[in-house]
Amino acid sequence: MTSPTSSTRAAPTGRPPASGQRPPGPGGGPRQYGQGAQRGGPRRGRGRYYSRRKVCGFCANKIAHVDYKDVDMLVRYISDQTKIESRRKSGVCSKHQRELARAIKRARHLAMVPMSRTHLTAPMAVLYRTRRPR
Numbered sequence: 001m002t003s004p005t006s007s008t009r010a011a012p013t014g015r016p017p018a019s020g021q022r023p024p025g026p027g028g029g030p031r032q033y034g035q036g037a038q039r040g041g042p043r044r045g046r047g048r049y050y051s052r053r054k055v056c057g058f059c060a061n062k063i064a065h066v067d068y069k070d071v072d073m074l075v076r077y078i079s080d081q082t083k084i085e086s087r088r089k090s091g092v093c094s095k096h097q098r099e100l101a102r103a104i105k106r107a108r109h110l111a112m113v114p115m116s117r118t119h120l121t122a123p124m125a126v127l128y129r130t131r132r133p134r
Contacts, residue, residue, distance in 0.1 A: 054091025058100075066096060068103035071112050078104065082114050 058066065068074070077085050077092070077100055084104055087097045107113040 056091060056093040056096055058096040059093055063096075066099040066103045068106040068110075069112070071107065074100075074104050074107055074113055078113065080117075082116055082119070 057063075066073075077090050079085055084101055087094065090097075092100060104113060108115050
């Protein structure tokens with residue numbers, strides 16, 4: 001016989017029982033605290049990943065104006081699908097992002113930067129321009 005004080009069920013106090021066991025639930029018998037889901041085993045969490053805050057490269061280098069003729073700099077802010085990178089991805093402030101977009105569009109119009117993936121790549125265009133007599 002069991003005594004009335006030693007019950008297999010925990011008292012409904014809202015806290016875990018002192019023995020380290022969960023009260024049996026609808027899914028089956030008791031599990032140890034900290035063991036996660038039944039199938040997964042213990043959880044090994046690495047903690048939350050905090051990425052470093054990106055700083056605007058133009059503000060950090062004290063560049064006042066984004067030059068559309070600086071092709072090497074512009075190409076860094078264009079994806080491999082020739083799209084202008086977002087502020088979130090590139091880390092540029094809003095003021096310089098607007099100037100950067102305008103400079104990229106100007107350079108595209110002058111064929112200094114490719115319009116699409118099938119267009120001449122920027123280094124090829126630079127080589128072509130340097131060989132052509134003016």
